[in-house]
Amino acid sequence: MASLSGLCSSSPSLNPKNPTSKPIPSVRKDFVAFPTRPTRTPSLIQTQSVAREVSSDLSNTNDSVPKNAKKGLEKDPHGLWKRYVDWLYQHKELGLYLDVSRIGFTDEFIAEMEPRFLAALKAMEELEKGAIANPDEGRMVGHYWLRNSNLAPTSFLKTQIDTTLDAVCSFADEVVSGKIKPPSSSEGRFTSILSVGIGGSALGPQFVAEALAPDNPPLKIRFIDNTDPAGIDHQIAQLGPELASTLVIVISKSGGTPETRNGLLEVQKAFREAGLEFAKQGVAITQENSLLDNTARIEGWLARLPMFDWVGGRTSEMSAVGLLPAALQGIDIREMLAGASLMDEANRTTVLRDNPAALLALCWYWASDGIGSKDMVVLPYKDSLLLFSRYLQQLVMESLGKEFDLDGNRVCVNILNILIFVNQGLTVYGNKGSTDQHAYIQQLREGVHNFFVTFVEVLRDRPPGHDWELEPGVTCGDYLFGMLQGTRSALYANNRESITVTVQEVTPRSVGALIALYERAVGIYASMVNINAYHQPGVEAGKKAAGEVLALQKRVLAVLNEASCKQPVEPLTLDEVAERCHAPEDIEMIYKIIAHMAANDRALIAEGSCGSPRSIKVFLGECIVDELYA
Numbered sequence: 001m002a003s004l005s006g007l008c009s010s011s012p013s014l015n016p017k018n019p020t021s022k023p024i025p026s027v028r029k030d031f032v033a034f035p036t037r038p039t040r041t042p043s044l045i046q047t048q049s050v051a052r053e054v055s056s057d058l059s060n061t062n063d064s065v066p067k068n069a070k071k072g073l074e075k076d077p078h079g080l081w082k083r084y085v086d087w088l089y090q091h092k093e094l095g096l097y098l099d100v101s102r103i104g105f106t107d108e109f110i111a112e113m114e115p116r117f118l119a120a121l122k123a124m125e126e127l128e129k130g131a132i133a134n135p136d137e138g139r140m141v142g143h144y145w146l147r148n149s150n151l152a153p154t155s156f157l158k159t160q161i162d163t164t165l166d167a168v169c170s171f172a173d174e175v176v177s178g179k180i181k182p183p184s185s186s187e188g189r190f191t192s193i194l195s196v197g198i199g200g201s202a203l204g205p206q207f208v209a210e211a212l213a214p215d216n217p218p219l220k221i222r223f224i225d226n227t228d229p230a231g232i233d234h235q236i237a238q239l240g241p242e243l244a245s246t247l248v249i250v251i252s253k254s255g256g257t258p259e260t261r262n263g264l265l266e267v268q269k270a271f272r273e274a275g276l277e278f279a280k281q282g283v284a285i286t287q288e289n290s291l292l293d294n295t296a297r298i299e300g301w302l303a304r305l306p307m308f309d310w311v312g313g314r315t316s317e318m319s320a321v322g323l324l325p326a327a328l329q330g331i332d333i334r335e336m337l338a339g340a341s342l343m344d345e346a347n348r349t350t351v352l353r354d355n356p357a358a359l360l361a362l363c364w365y366w367a368s369d370g371i372g373s374k375d376m377v378v379l380p381y382k383d384s385l386l387l388f389s390r391y392l393q394q395l396v397m398e399s400l401g402k403e404f405d406l407d408g409n410r411v412c413v414n415i416l417n418i419l420i421f422v423n424q425g426l427t428v429y430g431n432k433g434s435t436d437q438h439a440y441i442q443q444l445r446e447g448v449h450n451f452f453v454t455f456v457e458v459l460r461d462r463p464p465g466h467d468w469e470l471e472p473g474v475t476c477g478d479y480l481f482g483m484l485q486g487t488r489s490a491l492y493a494n495n496r497e498s499i500t501v502t503v504q505e506v507t508p509r510s511v512g513a514l515i516a517l518y519e520r521a522v523g524i525y526a527s528m529v530n531i532n533a534y535h536q537p538g539v540e541a542g543k544k545a546a547g548e549v550l551a552l553q554k555r556v557l558a559v560l561n562e563a564s565c566k567q568p569v570e571p572l573t574l575d576e577v578a579e580r581c582h583a584p585e586d587i588e589m590i591y592k593i594i595a596h597m598a599a600n601d602r603a604l605i606a607e608g609s610c611g612s613p614r615s616i617k618v619f620l621g622e623c624i625v626d627e628l629y630a
């Protein structure tokens, strides 16, 4: 019998199909139920988060989840106030507070986690010094250098960072001042930005625009962040004649992401149709010599700015990716960088109580048992921070959602003396308060207990001089405040844990600090659970499968085209198409391809209907004489 605490190697004998595997017991924390103060043990996790494989004959195990029992949450008001004061973190210069008192961690837990915390900080130190912190891709991880280039491990990298920042600032200044202008707009200056990019090449700029863009920015921003043709058409239609004064920023680290390429091609077509010269209005932000970079260089685009190999997409907000769009909207990017840098500084201390990112990571670990057994609901009580949860979704989930740890093992946990494999991750969702009060907070208060909350509080309601009392002694912002505090209390009363991050105001400085806080918390948490936070192997699987679907579609088209070029036209059943494609096992996908083409008038159904796949006979509307279809 193996030790019952730990990380397990992925031995083939643990395959779910292996007959030696035992069924997963249905275990829920609620089974250890106490009416007011539930005692939870970290080794009991919710069934929805457990993996499918179980074995009681495991080797190579060690600690994955501390075994100290979770105590009930403090409910005594004096005890709670003491806990609040004892653990309250404040960053004076940033005006940022972190309250972790409503997470129920114990002193024993902190003591038990200390070695991991210190090891994680050591790993962060190495990372900042330029270690290959992303071993799979053999890359350094250098987003922290972006806000303090003196930290860059070589003078070459420092110069790259400084030069790029200067280039971003001067290009933005020249565009905003009208020195760089669109070639054929009556406006005489650029008025809009159309940002084309996806994932980390969109989410940061979207979050920052929503949070910080002034009401009347020098350039308004729009985004194309998908390959949805209707969505793209909508953005272009909304621009209308303003396309002539629109700066198109195409952002892709790799320079080869299909959705972004498609967005670019669609926008270029719109430019052609409007009689505009795209190159004079196009900017590329990408790695040197990527496909996008080469295209931009050959076509002579207005500007090209670099993305660095050592900056991941989801941590690229402080690179040209986030800085250029922000600067063009009149956002003070040096303040954003300063906020991030101050936060980074704070997160280097080995004193846990003074390290906000480590506090966050420990809370996540406690609340989700170090295996993501609970979701993180992010609730900013401020409209302008609406996109924070969406931004964090990628930052956290793409970083932490991993099957294997850094040693190539899968995590396993002990549930009632049975070891169960779990994949790592931490689910993030949320919108904003108090809007969500009228949507899903009912479930948070009384429904399935599978989450912890992060409240984001902004102390300043609106700029000075604009406030008024809509009833005696009470402003609109007081209501928002009351809703936040009320929800926090009501959730806690029902044993729902929460963290509260408070900032004075939503400013470039505080937004920079928030981004830096979460970037570091993710890094520390990943170290604590021994995973690579900086790669995304799972995303590749979906991309590869999408490529295979498109390759199959081309074969389907060729087969249909051949039959449709016959005289008379030969409508084919799905079985016939699959057989001629030499892909009988892909018949369902072939059906979906044909149904999609038929819905878009690119294939004609001769017989039957898409609701009865076996009845379908299909052909193309015209015979295409093109070698691509051969």
Ligand SMILES: O=P(O)(O)OC[C@H]1O[C@](O)(CO)[C@@H](O)[C@@H]1O
Pocket (backbone or CB within 6 Å): 198, 199, 200, 201, 251, 252, 253, 254, 255, 256, 257, 260, 312, 313, 314, 398, 536, 539
């Ligand atoms: O900037 P790129 O290379 O276009 O990638 C966009 C996004 O795609 C991903 O690689 C996932 O597919 C993200 O990590 C990244 O932010």
